[in-house]
Amino acid sequence: MREILEAIAPLYDQHDSEIARDLGSLVRGSLDIAVTESPQQVDACFVLSEFQRGFSPLADLVLDKSDLLQWRLVVAGKLPAKFTDNMAAVELIGPTGMIKNDKARLGFFIQAPNLHYPSHWHPAEELYHVVQGRSGWAVDDLSLSDKNGGDFIHHLSMQPHTMETYDEPLLAIWGWTGELSADGYDWKRD
Numbered sequence: 001m002r003e004i005l006e007a008i009a010p011l012y013d014q015h016d017s018e019i020a021r022d023l024g025s026l027v028r029g030s031l032d033i034a035v036t037e038s039p040q041q042v043d044a045c046f047v048l049s050e051f052q053r054g055f056s057p058l059a060d061l062v063l064d065k066s067d068l069l070q071w072r073l074v075v076a077g078k079l080p081a082k083f084t085d086n087m088a089a090v091e092l093i094g095p096t097g098m099i100k101n102d103k104a105r106l107g108f109f110i111q112a113p114n115l116h117y118p119s120h121w122h123p124a125e126e127l128y129h130v131v132q133g134r135s136g137w138a139v140d141d142l143s144l145s146d147k148n149g150g151d152f153i154h155h156l157s158m159q160p161h162t163m164e165t166y167d168e169p170l171l172a173i174w175g176w177t178g179e180l181s182a183d184g185y186d187w188k189r190d
């Protein structure tokens with residue numbers, strides 16, 4: 001786990017924001033904290049085998065170590081199966097994370113190709129970092145804009161946001177600060 005955290009921490013030096021500084025500190029402060037959760041797979045972990053290797057050292061590291069991670073359903077029970085069967089998340093650090101911390105949540109997110117994750121929102125402020133997978137991202141009612149490995153996407157508290165994968169899967173790092181409860185999470189039904 002330490003190898004993963006050491007690879008993630010410097011990413012946050014590339015984004016000039018309070019949330020990036022907070023998440024960078026969170027990761028650096030977690031290097032020596034014991035993991036208290038066991039590895040787990042969910043159905044959507046089929047996506048892990050669909051990534052093309054060699055895109056970046058970080059992407060390959062996460063994929064190589066994915067068996068050590070506790071994958072979970074995304075916002076369990078709040079989205080229909082067509083979404084939860086095709087996306088999964090790891091909470092590496094957080095109140096219910098593999099490494100316990102009450103200040104923030106941070107982890108990985110995978111989404112299968114050709115899937116539109118409808119507009120959703122939550123009380124936490126959020127910073128995504130795309131690790132691999134060209135994908136479309138939008139906030140509010142704006143149209144999708146393409147992001148690729150290395151890009152950051154910043155969502156404010158309760159700001160609606162949308163992600164859409166194209167012909168390749170998405171691997172991203174997400175981080176939440178502020179109000180960390182998922183109770184205020186909701187999504188737009190068409």
Ligand SMILES: [Fe+2]
Nearest residue numbers: 122126155161
């Ligand atoms: Fe979000």
